[in-house]
Amino acid sequence: YQEAPALDAAVKAGSLPAVDQRLPEHPDVITPHQAVGTYGGTLRRMLGGSNDHNSILRIIGPQGLTRWTPDFSDVVPNVAESWEVNADATEFTFHLRKGMKWSDGQPFNADDVMFFVDDLLNDKDFYPSAPGNYVVNGQRMTAEKIDDETVKFKFAAPYGLFVQMLATPLAQEPVLWAKHYCKQFLPKYNPDVQKLIAATPGVQDWPSLFRLKCGEVESPTRWGNPDRPVLDPWVTTKEAYTAGATRVVMDRNPYFWQVDTAGNQLPYIDHVAMGVAGDNQTVVLEAAAGHVDMQRRKLDALANKPVLAESADKGGYKFYTLDNAASDTMAIHFNLTDKDPVMRKALNDKNVRIALSLGIDRAEIIDIVYQGTGEPWQIGPKKSSPLYNDQLAHQFTQYDPDKANQMLDAEGFDKKDADGYRLMSDGRRFTFNVNYTGIEQPDWGDALEIIKEQWKKIGIELNATSVERSIYYSRGEANDYDFMVWNSPGGLDAYFDPRDFFPIHPQGSWQAIPWAKWYLSGGKDGEEPDASNKERLALYDQFKQTSDPAKQKEIFGKILQIAADQFEMIGISSAPPLYGVVNKKLGNVPDVIPASWMYPDPAPTLPQTYYWMK
Amino acid sequence: MPPIPMSNDMTAAPILRVEDLTVGFSMRQGAYDVVHKINFALHRGKTTCVVGESGSGKSVTARAILNIVPRPGVINGGRILFDPDGTGATDLAALDPRGKAIRAIRGGRIAMIFQEPMSSLSPVHTIGSQIVEAILLHRKVGRKEARAMATDLLAQVEIPDPAKALDRYAFEFSGGMRQRAMIAMALSCRPDVLIADEPTTALDVTTQAEILDLMRGLQRDFGMAIMFITHDMGVVAELADDVVVMEKGRLVEQGNVHQIFSAPQHPYTQRLLASVRRLEEPAAAKVHVSPEARPILAVEGLKLHFHKRAGLFGKGGDTIRAVDGVNLTLHEGEALGIVGESGSGKTTVGRCIAGVYDVTEGRIDFDGRDIARAGKDEVRENRRQIRMIFQDPFASLNPRMTVKQIIAEPLIVNNICSGQELDDRVAGLLTQVGLDPAMRERYPHAFSGGQRQRIVVARAIALGPRVIIADEPTSALDVSIRSQVLDLLLRFQAEMGLSFVFISHDMSVIRYFCDRVAVMYRGRVVEIGKTEQIITDPQHPYTKALLSSVPLSDPRLRGTRQRHRYMGETA
Amino acid sequence: MSDLSDTSGAATTGADRIAVASQSQLIWWAFRKHKLAMAGLVITVILYLIGAFAEVLSPEDPNDQDRRAVFQPPQMIHFVDTSAGFSIRPYVYAMERHRDPTSLAVTYTASDRKIYLHLFGKGAPYVFWGLIPGDLHLLATEDPSDRVFLFGADRLGRDMFSRVLYGTRISMSIGLVGVAISLILGVTLGGISGYYGGWVDTAIQRVIEFILSLPTIPVWLALAAALPPSWPIYQQYFVITLIISLVGWTELGRVVRGRFLALKNEDFVIAARLDGASEARIIFRHMLPSLTSHIIASLTLAIPLMILAETGLSFLGLGLQPPAISWGVLLKEAQNIRTISQAPWLFIPGLFVVFSVLAFNFLGDGMRDAADPYEQ
Amino acid sequence: MIWRFIIKRILWMVPFLIAVSMVSFLLIQAPPGDYLTTYIAKLAESNEVMDQASINDLRQRFGLDQSIFVQYWKWISNIVLHGDFGMSFEWRQPVSQLIWERMALTLLLSMATLIFTWAVAFPIGVYSAVRKYSVGDYIATTLGFLGLATPNFLLALILMYIGVVYFGSDVGGLFSDPFKNAPWSWDKVVDLSRHLWLPVVVLGTGSTASLIRIMRANLLDELNKPYVDTARAKGLSEFRLIMKYPVRVALNPFVSTIGWVLPQLVSGAVVTAIVLSLPLSGPLMLQALMSQDMYLAGAFVLMLSSLTVIGMLISDILLVLLDPRVRYE
Ligand SMILES: Nc1ncnc2c1ncn2[C@@H]1O[C@H](COP(=O)(O)OP(=O)(O)OP(=O)(O)O)[C@@H](O)[C@H]1O
Ligand SMILES: Nc1ncnc2c1ncn2[C@@H]1O[C@H](COP(=O)(O)OP(=O)(O)OP(=O)(O)O)[C@@H](O)[C@H]1O
């Protein structure tokens, strides 16, 4: 095996073992996207100012037991060398790589995995309630160490998507924590832990101390402690990520366990350096100046593209395309459980929803707000997805104000006031007062303004106010809205994010949050859903317990069909492909990359194989 | 002191020559001149006194010499030739008013004492820093030395405790003390020419005599030329070599002092001197109070102490006993004069009575009620009845109100009249004090010192009060107008039974106007009695000293009298 | 007394007119002489007129979006038409949009087609001041289906010219309310504090200190959450303005107090007290005029801050929200790199802010000078 | 005397700050929801589902389930008794680690801005008063108002855009990359001073105009006072004369308001700091407030309040120093 020249000196000096000793017996051999690369250089990126730690995750990658193939179609072994699943998908046996090391050179083995399962996952102090991905039927996952390289995970019931979940950023815990380092924060292993707690300001108990020092999957502290051993291609340095950091630098992990086809230890690039920008406009400027080597976060608003295109030559970058996993740029989630009975009745009337949809000229919105990209679209999987449902995607997307007017008249909204707006059954004007998060999503404000003008023609009044995001969510929490505006996920990742097809998400299924609460609490909280939604939820329960892909697809297809027939929300435009900028000299970067949180782009394309072309 | 020889010797080159000087104010609607083509000269070692009616342009002329005519004034013509060493004259009028050349002359070679010392000192700098600055500017000495010199100067102008006084602020000084500080500042650089614009108006005659001696001394030692603007003909007689008489912006007469006094040519000069004579006795028109007149005001054991807070990080504060146990009574229709050394607490007594200060101790009974502790309404009512004429007219006039508004103010706030009636009333008042009602829309700064003083008088009499506390009400007026204003007050006294507390330094005014006099010294009344009695037969040594210092308005009597000083009970 | 009347000095001769003019007349003369102040006055009046008649003056409906005109640059008016001989007939050239499919940039090319304009033509209907419906526009395209963009169009293809004119209404008025409130509070409370001193002063100063110690941002955020979303935008903004001024008075209050502490022992103030003037009168009539210059200056300075307050507040989700139009909103919308690099005409509202501020300022200068006794 | 005054005021600060901290705490809590709402919102975006039980657990972990008074008490008593500002929810880091360096840089920048604006505005203000209606006066006025009428945010963006596109310069920040996380050294100071001018100019433009105008206005009132003539008659040069006498009196308004120049700059700089990516307290505070990260926000708020109170005290002392007439209270 070969290693980076940057490490030569340390190896010669004896402070670092030779590369063969650092690699596991069977390193993960990666076939580079284009070519075997060369070592060296720095990859520059930008972080947003407010807690943008996931942007680090996206380039370093969730190094879980499994990973996505670069095309997001399947999962392949990653930290685990291989695995087996039993027939009813309740037991998963993972084989680890023998001789694999943490970034500090200590061995990584089944004990580390068991440390998570036994000492953390099943500890009520650490997880009073466990992360949902390890809970099936209300019971936490357990594990059994077979030997040093083999562990078996066990669930109380079938868990069809577990292996896929392990490839997402949401289920990385089993291989996140190095027992030899992190156990010092557990009273079980370290009786003196109380002293450490007392010595650390702001910390009252061992779980917080642990989280401060060892981090969590999605926590800024994960990138804040250079002493924490990791399995990642690059490791945190002294220039770590803390609140107010202005620059974060990560260095290559000399013990990284992947090699390319030519036997070169990855990563190719020595450092990842990330500036922190308070404002998205600054990121755009940095990119335009050519200070950013590969990035889409914070600058992928369509409005920025002309600016970036203008400076592309000067900045030495080109665009790459991101296949947006979302379904729709913006969906109007009518509140089917509206507190206001009159409005609730109106919104639960499918014909009213259809009329409102017909009253929107999507082509105009797409042209103005989305720069002509995208097509009129409701919601649901994309054409390229095997789950694509044409009805769900395209029904009622034509602009037909006359028909809309007719339908509204027919549904009993035929009386109008002096300004030409329709009246509802109790004589109030048919008005939507809606909020949107204009700071993050100015395009929604623009689109709503256009819709306002268009709905005026069908006698519906729309007043939109931008609010701050947490206020927005608390309005949702309080069920205090007529409709909410958010993008619609599920274009490519419908299995993982089905919140728009049935009320599954207690914060994001805006169409009926009380129903989602009802479902999640097993009927204790919230409100009982209507029959159609209950049917979909039951199907979903069935889906979750299925591990056979064909069966999964069939059940999910049914769900989508019901959602299409119910037509609960309206969308505007299919999510257009996103774009990012990439330095022209950066090699092994695919031209098209899927974009999703489940597929935390670009990490699954393996940035450790990116290299600087000579 | 030997009489100074008459000097008609115009052969010696004058140090300063004013030729055809014309000064005008260019107001918005066109310019008009207030000084018309005047000519005069100042000589080394000589004193030229400028007398003239109030508003005749004396101050403007004086300022023009230093090229600091107040805006929007401009020198419209003429030359001011300054020739200190006989080497060649510079035309001061032609110099850039902000230039270096004129700056070297100002203060160093030509110093000026401004007419209103009260307002002419910076309110936020200590007296010391203002004097030291002048010294540092023109004399090559260190800061420490300069400070020592300043202390010395303050001592020379008779400021008690000069070392401490250096660190005090102008508003802590009495009127006379400020004036003396101003004088000290002007003299600090031993100028070749001293322009003194009514420099002794606020000084009691003893102090005044000392100051005049000081000036004469400097004049003798350094050959200083003095231009001395004054209304006090006694001072003129004592001091002047030459006299210049101005009227309405024109120089109407000039000549040797003896000549002017003995043979005045111009009718204005004649009138002036006649007024001086008239003021030398008690007013003929005076109505004397009947012996059984009720006391309207009784002051008993009045004390007022100023507690000076310590400097910011400085040593402990001390207490100034400005008024230290004063007893007075004022009868209805009576005029009670208060005379006394500068800084002896006269103004403070007046202010206490008017209710400006909260007294430290003692009673002030007005109509039998103690007004020092009166309630709010009573205080308001009293304010209508007791009016005050401030010693510093400029400071007591709101710079942002026109004269009409100022005089109308008491009439308006007391709901006396409004509209046309108010207008007429104000015009009437202005006429009574000798001002043209057409000037009523001007702001205070656009008046001469004497004019402002009359505005203050007009404001005081506007309400028809029962008592007027007049603090030096006529000091800035030329004698002819002074007698007229006094006559006016006398008329009020006679017609309405008005009573006065009349603070003045001018013994002749006191004699002319007052029934009784109280003599104050260091915060106490040392003697009180009938005017004639006090003047003819003073008991207290201070009073004697005071009377011995009154300047006599006849140059021929110069130096004939033995002046003596009272050295005090050594405080 | 007869001999006294002619002693009034040399002053009166030749200056009768000044002498008898009243103070207000003097002030007006002084003001009128000040050329820039007059210009400031005229511009201010014009701006208010624009604000008042925005509906009629603007050629378009400010909220009318047009996909064909997204980011259209300004069109020049040509007056002389030589196409059919020589005639004076204002027109603009129609523009055609072209969008680059990859960079998504839009470019416009002028076509040969002329869009003729005429005065007082019919155009987009409006309701004047929300009361009188109408459709007459000072400047209108002859063919109502055409649109004209004198200041270009924004990202939704709305006419900037009309938007700027409509924005004038809010920007020129709502700020004044805030300024007026802080003026009144600042002067009154600051005056009382400085005039009375003692515990009154201490109390008021502590209140000021307290208000200032509460950092503004949490206040705004709390407010953003507290304002009911169903309130009409203007009402929300009015409340915000009110609150800005409730905080804003403190600065003036401190200054007034500081000056009053020094002023209150001046002889002329004492004289006023001895005249029997009430305390309010002393504060407002006698002492306050000494601060005229400062007050005028701080008012002219406060106005732009009020006009622009929204641009900062919008970061917190406060301030006027579209579709309300004000200069601040327009500028806020322009605050991005794209505008800087591709649509600089969206900064035209900024020019209006500058103009109005300068106008107010010169107006203030004139007023200050006119009120300055030394300038008379 | 004055020491007593100062000590009295400092003692008074304690209850005062407690009151302020209480109100601020309430204000921070006033928007609906708490940090968890934000957290949930954030998770919801990445499709993590938080069920009620986990939410309750977290709430308990953060102590958010207690009443606001208990929370306040816990917070303030920890600060007062242990100097412990608590834990930032969002960053899961002790607050004390986060605030000091930022506060220090903020103070530094504010001071630099203050000095810059005063250094620019005072001479110009004096000039435009003394040379009223000269060309220079007009230029100063117009430029000043141009600066005033340009929102800081916009100015920062434009300057950065020009810098980047036309000069290829760095974008924002207070340090160049190698120094961003380096320990303090002379080179770092030099580097800082190279970057400081941009934020200083951006922040300064707004206030410079006000200073110029206020200075001019107040000075114009003083220039005609008789005491100025007195000084002139002493032969003082026009410059020294104006600086010593009328300017001193015209300083009164500045001194009156000096107390909150600092906090004003601190909160006024927020938007600029965000755009220019400055490591100041403003952006962090704003973010903390937005996400209701209350201990972090609270710490900043407390700092700012203390600064204000100290500033007011300094202002009152200076006022007395400046004008002896005020002393006679
Ligand atoms: N700033 C000004 N604006 C307009 N007129 C002025 C101004 N200053 C003085 N005057 C006028 O100029 C004339 C001369 O004033 P000046 O001060 O020289 O008089 P004066 O002789 O010194 O009188 P007094 O003895 O009363 O001091 C007066 O009539 C006065 O009203
Ligand atoms: N505000 C003040 N603060 C401190 N000391 C003061 C104040 N006012 C007056 N004094 C002091 O009180 C004493 C008496 O002053 P006052 O003004 O009453 O004297 P006066 O008799 O009127 O003198 P003059 O004839 O010089 O006007 C003086 O020593 C003066 O320094």
Ligand SMILES: [Mg+2]
């Ligand atoms: Mg005079």
Ligand SMILES: [Mg+2]
């Ligand atoms: Mg006195």
